[in-house]
Amino acid sequence: AQSVDQPDAHVTLSEGASLELRCSYSYSAAPYLFWYVQYPGQSLQFLLKYITGDTVVKGTKGFEAEFRKSNSSFNLKKSPAHWSDSAKYFCALESGGSNYKLTFGKGTLLTVTP
Amino acid sequence: AQTIHQWPVAEIKAVGSPLSLGCTIKGKSSPNLYWYWQATGGTLQQLFYSITVGQVESVVQLNLSASRPKDDQFILSTEKLLLSHSGFYLCAWSRQGGDTQYFGPGTRLLVL
Numbered sequence: 001a002q003s004v005d006q007p008d009a010h011v012t013l014s015e016g017a018s019l020e021l022r023c024s025y026s027y028s029a030a031p032y033l034f035w036y037v038q039y040p041g042q043s044l045q046f047l048l049k050y051i052t053g054d055t056v057v058k059g060t061k062g063f064e065a066e067f068r069k070s071n072s073s074f075n076l077k078k079s080p081a082h083w084s085d086s087a088k089y090f091c092a093l094e095s096g097g098s099n100y101k102l103t104f105g106k107g108t109l110l111t112v113t114p
Numbered sequence: 115a116q117t118i119h120q121w122p123v124a125e126i127k128a129v130g131s132p133l134s135l136g137c138t139i140k141g142k143s144s145p146n147l148y149w150y151w152q153a154t155g156g157t158l159q160q161l162f163y164s165i166t167v168g169q170v171e172s173v174v175q176l177n178l179s180a181s182r183p184k185d186d187q188f189i190l191s192t193e194k195l196l197l198s199h200s201g202f203y204l205c206a207w208s209r210q211g212g213d214t215q216y217f218g219p220g221t222r223l224l225v226l
Contacts, residue, residue, distance in 0.1 A: 032212050043204055044158070044217040051212070090158065100146060100163040100211045101173060107157055 002027040004093050006105035014113050018079035021108045023091030024072050033074040034092040035065055038107070044090065050074060061085075081112045116141040118218035120205050126224045127195050135221050137188040137205030145207040147188040148215060149180055152202040164188060165211075200225045 003026045013019055025031055032051050036044040048059025055067045065076045074091060091105040118139045127133060139145055149161040162180040164170045170180045177196060181189045188205055202222055206215040 034214065036217075043220045046214055046216060049214055092158075094212055100148070100165070100171070102148070102160055102215055104158045 002031070002093050002095055002101070002103050004091050004103055004105035006089075006091055006108050008108050009106070010109045010111070012111045012113065013081060015083050016080045019077065019081040019085065019110065019112075021076040021089050021091075021110065023074045023076065023105060025074065025091075025093045026072065027093060027095060029095065032094040033065075033067060034094070034102070035059065035063070035074075035076050036090045036092065037061075038088045038090065040087070047076070047089075081110075083112045083114045086110055086112045116145075116207070116216070118205060118207055118216065120203075120218040120221050122221060123219070124222040124224075126226065129197055129225055130194050133190075133192050133195050133199070133223070135190040135203055135223075137190075137218055139186050139207045142186075142207065142209070144185060146210060146213075147182060148206040148208070149188065149190050150204040150206060150217075151176065152204065154201060156201075158204065161190070195225045197225050199223060 005024045034049045035047040037047055038044050047063050048057050050057050050067045058064045063078045067074050088107045088109045090107045092102050094102045121136045146165050148163045150158045151161055152158045160173045162170050164182040167182055167185050178192045202220050204220045205218040208215045
C-alpha cells in the first residue's frame, strides 16, 4: 500500500519569508513523487516531480523540492514567498511503471500575507 | 500542444437522477486518461483510469461508472445520484504510467 502525509493543514507566513511545505510518503519501493498547486476555485497545476537522479528538483513558479530517502520526505520550498503563492498544495505519489494509481496527500493551504 | 476539455462546467442535479460528465483531450493520441473526485476542501481520490479505448479500470467504488468510447474521450456516469456525489470532478491525462498527469478544468457537481 502507498500513502502520502502532509502534516500541516494550514501554513501562514509573510511575503518575503522562505516557505517549506512538508510531505512524507510510505511506499516499499522507489516512488515517483509530484507536487501540484490548486488556486481557489481552479483545477490542479503541475509544479514538479521526482523520478530518479538529483535529489533536488526544480519546477515552475520558482519552486523546488528535495527528495530524502532517509526519512521518506519530499518537501516543497521557495524563497522568497510571494502573496500570489497563496493556494492549496498537494503532494502525490505514484508507484511508477504500469501502476497508474496516483495517491494524493490531504493538501496544505498556504496563506502568504503581504 | 495538448488541451483537455471537460463538460459541463457545473451541474445541479437531484438525488436519484442520472449523470453524465465528459472529458476530451486534443493533441495527444492514445493518452492514459483518469477521473478524480474532490470533496469541497478535500483531497483528490482517483476513481478510474483507462490506457486504451474500450478499457476502463476502477480504482474505488463510489456507485459511478466510466467508459472510453473514443481514443480522446472519457465519460463518467451514474444512473442514480447520491448526495455524497457532490464535489469537483477532474479529468487528467498522461503519456504513460509514471508520467506526469495533467488536469482538466473540472466539473462542479451539486446534488440536492
